[in-house]
Amino acid sequence: MARAQAFDYLHNMRFHVSAVDQYIPLSTGNAQAGFSAVTIPEASVETVEYREGQYLYTRKYPGHVTFNNITMSRGVAVKDTTLWEWMSTVIRGDAEYRTELQIKHYHRADTLPGATTPAAENLNLTVPAKTYTVHQAFPVRCKPSSDLDATDSAVSISELEIAYEYMDM
Secondary structure: OOOOOHHHHOOOOOOEEEOOOOOOOOOOOEEEEOOOOOOOOEEEEEEEEOOOOOOOOEEEEEEEEEEEEEEEEOOEEEEEEEOHHHHHHHHHOOOOOOOEEEEEOOOOOOOOOOOOOOHHOOOOOOOEEEEEEEEEEEEEEEEOOOOOOOOOOOOEEEEEEOOOOEEEO
């Protein structure tokens, strides 16, 4: 039986992050991790201005392309050190640490009026609506847990910031 959307904890989990290379320890076994928030890759083009001879105005040309880092967040699990293990590999430099990450965004189909299938069952997990692939990715910042506060009752969140060289969509 399908859960009601109001009580469906996975209702907003419409994406999947996976590493193409199996040696990246995003989780035990199949190199996948469950993240509650992932920023989408973003590209920016630098503007280069050039003043030519007798022109009254400055000409503008596209310059270098830069990509913003991706930040991924997830709840802290007991005895789970996989994100820190990957960061440690970068710090030590003793093994291959670059990988290709895929962020797959799935679409939940809306339930049409009079339809018998609830919207909670309409999540198509076979064909993603979009797939973002970032190449030569590696961690640049790892926060294994939230700051410790005895008066706070919130779930502890770990964060991982990923740098990459280029992306495909």
